[in-house]
Amino acid sequence: MVNTLSHIGIGLLLAHALGLKGRKRLGLVLLSIVPDIDYFSYSLFTLISGSVSHEARNQLFYLLGHRELTHSVFFAVILAVLIWIKTRDRTYTFGGFLAVFLHSFLDYTTSAKMRPFYPFSLNESALRAIYPFDPVVNVIPLLPLFIVAAEYIKSSGVRKYKKKHAWNIKDLYPWDLKIRGKWSVRDRDVWDRRLKRLNIFHSFVNRNEGKFYASFIIVLLIWTTMFPVAKIFLIDRISRTEGTEISYNDTYPISTGKFLAAYPADDSRYKLLEISYWAGVEKSFYVDRVTVEGDVPDASRYAERAGNLYSNSVPQAIDYPVYSVSEKDGAVTVILSDARNPYVKKWPYFDTVYRFVFDRESRDYEVYESHYGRPEKKLDKNYFE
Template sequence: MVNTLSHLGIGLLIASVAGFNSRQIKIVAFMAILPDLDFILNALFLAIDGHLDHQMYNALYYMMGHREFMHSLIFALIVTLYIWYRERDRMLTIASGAAIFSHIYLDYVTSWKMRPFFPLIKEASTIGAIDFFDPLVTVISFVPLFYILASRVRENKNSGVLNGNNTSSQVNGHIRALFQGNGSWLTGISKGEHRSLYRKLLIIFVIWCAFNPLAKAVLLSDIERTEGHEISYQDSYPILPGIFLSAYEFNDTTYRILTFSYWSGVEKEEFVDKCYCDNGSSDPYIQMAQFLYNSSLPGEVDYPVYNVSTYGSNVTVVLSDARNPFAKYWAYFKTEYVFVFDTATENYEVYVKRDVHYSEPMPKGMFE
């Protein structure tokens, strides 16, 4: 599973191979998780987004949104140069840059759209070649964390922390041992324990992350020959290890949805209508919803499907992605935008629904 702990584990692998001391390991480990600290900026952004106009909303989203600026190569370069300025240590600078780059690349090569080339390229994209729950990446990244935890448990047991009768004392003892034991929690890595294993794991990790995008390209080429139609690399997402979900425009009114894998080729195909509406009178509202959505961020919908309904003076347009029903366990395709237009006043409200049974209103500044 690709999460902050996974990034931390990869950072520890890089630091262990470089043969750093405890302080240097902490720097590299921190660099490996630094991009995810953008959740702090994202929380601040969500606190003020209702007071922003559209231009300011977009500008701050690029800088403060999760997986935005702090997941860009420009940010990685700035931080790496800062490490060199502070430390004047070539190997530490290289390892720190590798750690933060590994974070950005691992996110980019899995399932999430990002803007790693911002501000040069503002369009969101993804490689999408490795599943979020990829077992190989998960195991490799958790090995150093497992050894650290096992080492601490062993040291605590040997020091008698686990032998106390009072539960509170045992918990406090664990906490003290974690930070004040016979050496830090990074002692094993700084001493070079398991370094040979870590080096092999790091090599496997690099090869795996480089191989999968190429393998995906070969697979897509084969599927395109089978389908007789071009299929977007960007818009083909892993939904399970080795299994991808994609779509293409079959005709003016229909999308063709398909899942395919390395071992079975095309496994499932279905058609999805682009619009569910009563008549041509819905077109103006679909166009307005499309215009508003295209002006907004983050831009999650690749294959828009519109569901239009009328109640009194309100016209409701629900915008979703054609692939939504086919990705049951992935929240990325569980987002719906609900545009409610008042035909009497020409006002509108927008709500978002993310894999839940309720909708929350979106700030006006999100749209034109």
């Protein structure tokens, strides 16, 4: 998940590399953040989702949910077609497609689970090969913004300098003129040095604009391609070491070059692994799938029921479900979370927790959802059935 400024920077990189100016340059900048309009559509979804059927709710989520339709390849193609129909400009159309596609691709390579081939496939996936705070992915797209800021400082500095030194001799006393004259020389020297450096840099960028920005895009593409490929070899290496198949999709980056992997060790436990490119398995430990507090003889049955209800819902935020079962006053509570949930304090993953409360007599239930650091909320029944 790349920050918004970096996405905007991608749009500027593309615009400069393709030689677009004026409104078309601004257009690419806006297109680079268009996929995130789903923040607003998701707000609409939350308002209407409780008043529709379970099936309709799921379909609406695919259309309006965050990192759903607007982060798909289909959405990028549709926008490119609309741009072509409107402008008949091949360069602008190509740039528009790349601006939208690269937004989704950068999210896809970091940590975001999405449906890239919706509506043709409902399967969720993510490369999760690059740490969300990777310096290359986050800094390179910011370079165009720094350059724009430098240009603004340059022009602003010149204006201030001219204004500051436009003295009105008639309004000055002799001693004021003497003091201001000394100050202006010192000030002029400072600005001259600053503006000279900015002029050199600005001239270099202007002379090599296309190649300059294109080189950054190439570096970014190489970087975002290299790590997913490297992760394939890492996962294969760990799979052979552990004697089982480790999921590529469900192995998350936890820092640069380090990942958190998991797999079912047996019917009752998961094995979690901290792995890295340079050391292989650095740490491992086991997590029970079901824990029971007190005397709940049919705990496994309630855990299974909670799991079945959850499997019908979207989004599917939990990859390795664990259940904590307890009972009080005729109500069985099942807390469903991800086996990697303890890591939520360090990384923004695995933070979804569901609390199912089943009434033994009526067999009715209520469900509450919470995220780390946020208040718990009650979910509508159509969330699950």
